[in-house]
Amino acid sequence: METIHRVFVGDSRDLSAVADDSVELVVTSPPYPMIEMWDDLFADLDPAVGDALESGDGRVAFEAMHAQLDRVWDELERVLVDGGIACINVGDATRSIDDSFRVYPNHARVLEAFESRGFDPLPDVLWRKPTNSAAKFMGSGTLPPNAYVTLEHEYVLVFRNGNESRSFEPRADRRYEAAYFWEERNRWFTDLWTDVRGELQTLEFEGSEELRERSAAYPFEIPYRLICMYSTYGDTVLDPFWGTGTTTLAAMCAGRGSVGYELEEAFLEAFDRQIDDVPAISQSIGRARLEAHRSFVEEYRAEGSTLEYDAEYYDTSVVTKMERSIRLREVDSIETVADGYRVEHEPLSDGDE
Structure with missing residues (x-):
């Protein structure tokens, strides 16, 4: 099976290299408005952004x-x-401007934008992002009433x-062969993901940490799950x-x-510079899924349950x-x-062969 992966250097406000009705799934995480690391980007796109921030x-x-x-x-x-399906990973922003602290609800604004364009909202997912701060709580310490709850989750809007x-x-073979295991379905199709804590697999190279910080990349597990959930082989x-x-790495690994x-x-x-690592990454992910399923089967049977069907491959x-x-x-x-x-x-061959 062959897949093609195209990457263009350009402004995504004009996807002219992508034909009408040629994509089955969108998985992305845009720059989050009102997060300071993206101020310059948005101001370059529209000087009115910089003017508004300057004026408070x-x-x-x-x-x-x-x-x-x-x-x-x-x-x-x-x-x-x-x-x-379009899956948009987005987080809300908290910020003080002119000494006034508030939350800027990015997820609500994106939801409104998609619905106004004729998209139907589907149930979304919340996932808990890791924090590196020892002092997570915002506001006045232990004194009421002016503290604020932490903001440690992001949304996958669908x-x-x-x-x-x-x-x-x-x-259709491309759909049935792309099925997920029953226990994966039960874990993936919940509205709260608490098991996404970091990068399951990623490409590592000199300077990669600095680039990831500049891109605010999401964990590999998020696009990989979403691609398996909402697309088939051939998509x-x-x-x-x-x-x-x-996302491209996840698509390659998911076929x-x-x-x-x-x-x-x-x-x-x-x-x-790192594409030579992709075959090993993809194989390790497939093997991990297969071995996790076999462990599930052992536990399922140990509880006295019976499985009536056998996998073909x-x-x-x-x-x-x-x-x-x-x-x-x-x-x-x-x-x-x-x-x-x-x-x-x-x-992926059977590991027992």
Whole structure:
């Protein structure tokens, strides 16, 4: 199986290299309005942002920043197929401007923007992000009433393009082979993820830590889960805020194609230096999923439960009929091509063979 991964250096407010109705899934984490590390970026896009911040008008700055993101959402409406899913990872911002502390609800503003463009909101996910601060509490210490609760979660907002789900031909291999295990479904399709604590797998290279800080990259596990949850083999995943390429790496490991847009070419150059590591990463992820399932089966049987079905491609039992055709993919080889990469995938072999 072959997948193509294109990455463009450019402004995602104009996704002209991406054709209409050519993407089945969007997974991205945009720069968060009213987080100070992104002030200069938004001010470069619209000088009114800098003027509003300078004058102490946080509300105007907040709306001006989101107006720039709105132009990206316009493009997503164009390139995403009917019934396609958009997953937007976003966090709210807390900030003091002119000595007035408040929260800026980015998730609510993004929700409003997508719904106004005809997207149907679906149940979202909250995940707890790790904190490095020993003094997490904000405000007046232990004295009421002027302290504030901590803000340590982010949202994965989920939208469907239009009011109808995608349809598939009966027993489509690309859908059934991309199924997830029953216990993965039970963990992934909850509205609170407490087990995403860091980067499950990532590319490491000289200067990578500094680049990740500049991109505010999300943990690999987030795009990998979302890609497995909301796409099938043969689909293309778009990330208009590519950063360090975490979404593309996840798509490669999940056996999907991808498209990315990124303003800074340095991120692409860094990713390119480490593509030789991707086959080993993809294999380790597939093996970990398979071994985790086998451990689940042992525990399930130890509790006295019976599994009625056997997997077709692996020496293990499964809970449901729909899991029988699961066939994980691993990256066999990567070739650099114009605007990206061509990846060859092989079915993940059974570790017991």
